[in-house]
Amino acid sequence: MRATRAIIHLGNLRENIRAIRAQVGQEVSVCLAVKADAYGHGAIEVAQVAIEEGVECLGVATLSEAVELRAAGIQSDLILLSLCIPEEIEDIVAYKVFPVVASAEMIEIFGQEGKRQGKQVTCHLKIDTGMGRIGCTPEEAVPLAEKIKNHGFLKLGGVCTHFPGSDLADTAFTLKQINIFNNIIDQIQAGGIDPGLIHAANSGAIINIKESYFNMVRPGISVYGYYPSKEIPNIIPLKPVMEFRTKVVFLKKVPKGTPLSYGMTYTTNEETWIATLPVGYGDGYNRLLSNRGKVAIRNRLYPVVGRVCMDQCLVNLGSRTDVNLYDDAVLFGPEPPALDADALADMIGTISYEVTCFVAKRVPRIYTED
Numbered sequence: 621m622r623a624t625r626a627i628i629h630l631g632n633l634r635e636n637i638r639a640i641r642a643q644v645g646q647e648v649s650v651c652l653a654v655k656a657d658a659y660g661h662g663a664i665e666v667a668q669v670a671i672e673e674g675v676e677c678l679g680v681a682t683l684s685e686a687v688e689l690r691a692a693g694i695q696s697d698l699i700l701l702s703l704c705i706p707e708e709i710e711d712i713v714a715y716k717v718f719p720v721v722a723s724a725e726m727i728e729i730f731g732q733e734g735k736r737q738g739k740q741v742t743c744h745l746k747i748d749t750g751m752g753r754i755g756c757t758p759e760e761a762v763p764l765a766e767k768i769k770n771h772g773f774l775k776l777g778g779v780c781t782h783f784p785g786s787d788l789a790d791t792a793f794t795l796k797q798i799n800i801f802n803n804i805i806d807q808i809q810a811g812g813i814d815p816g817l818i819h820a821a822n823s824g825a826i827i828n829i830k831e832s833y834f835n836m837v838r839p840g841i842s843v844y845g846y847y848p849s850k851e852i853p854n855i856i857p858l859k860p861v862m863e864f865r866t867k868v869v870f871l872k873k874v875p876k877g878t879p880l881s882y883g884m885t886y887t888t889n890e891e892t893w894i895a896t897l898p899v900g901y902g903d904g905y906n907r908l909l910s911n912r913g914k915v916a917i918r919n920r921l922y923p924v925v926g927r928v929c930m931d932q933c934l935v936n937l938g939s940r941t942d943v944n945l946y947d948d949a950v951l952f953g954p955e956p957p958a959l960d961a962d963a964l965a966d967m968i969g970t971i972s973y974e975v976t977c978f979v980a981k982r983v984p985r986i987y988t989e990d
């Protein structure tokens with residue numbers, strides 16, 4: 621096995637799912653976002669655990685993600701959260717994936733394809749209440765819901781919206797969206813249409829806004845152990861699921877004044893021990909962590925020095941060290957003193973989502989129930 625690997629702590633994943641379930645209540649269904657290979661954790665393995673934990677539905681972003689899950693034998697409900705192009709519709713219907721629809725044209729072509737394959741297509745109507753990304757307008761919602769309901773080969777499986785600011789301390793914008801969404805749901809029901817699953821809440825809303833739950837929630841980052849932002853109260857216990865590890869593969873003592881790595885951006889200011897780690901930006905350890913990152917070895921944190929290369933980086937162990945060749949080094953993970961993905965994200969101006977998503981395909985995922 622390669623020295624560099626991502627340990628996926630499935631025990632933590634289970635605890636996070638249970639914590640979210642406890643927060644929203646047993647009556648509310650959960651659609652777990654497993655898009656982007658489950659935020660880098662491995663979609664198939666995460667989906668299997670989610671199903672064992674009673675998650676009702678999985679959220680994907682692309683048809684290929686849905687096909688990968690179906691090929692692995694996963695039969696649970698799958699919602700395609702992003703829009704597709706007409707070429708993909710045949711397979712979406714064939715693989716029994718539930719598309720999100722937002723226009724009369726899309727509804728029309730799904731209806732035609734359902735008829736062609738002799739299958740009823742379950743659609744979720746997406747309404748844009750303030751995200752500004754995809755979705756019909758609030759005014760279009762009721763007629764589109766009727767159109768789905770009245771089509772013999774379509775079924776209205778759900779009605780949904782999305783929140784751009786549910787992880788902000790100020791909840792006013794999200795509450796306004798909820799108000800708009802509630803009005804639409806009322807109108808749909810008043811028209812004698814069953815809206816099916818009503819869903820809006822991402823992790824921020826699950827943690828911050830109880831009024832957002834309806835009858836299904838769509839957690840992503842919280843299941844993987846992180847809060848979507850620092851602005852919302854820490855009310856659910858969450859444990860990071862991914863631990864990014866490598867090993868020391870080279871150890872050397874260098875004199876004061878030694879330049880290190882590409883661009884010679886770091887020069888030693890004393891005689892010091894330098895460890896080489898076989899991990900770099902080609903593995904998803906971001907190059908912006910050059911001269912910034914910190915790596916835990918033998919329960920102590922050491923600075924990354926010099927540029928992070930594609931496949932390797934360097935750590936300064938100081939003038940004396942107890943670190944040995946082939947010792948484990950933790951790039952990020954749940955156990956201090958190792959940094960977590962939030963800390964790395966802060967260093968490079970991004971969010972934990974991107975830090976875990978970026979762990980490259982060539983890094984093997986090792987699954988453990990610990």
Ligand SMILES: *Cc1c(COP(=O)(O)O)cnc(C)c1O
Binds near residue numbers: 823
């Ligand atoms: C990814 C995604 C989510 C999950 O968001 P988190 O912030 O990770 O909880 C929910 N809904 C939709 C539509 C998404 O695309």
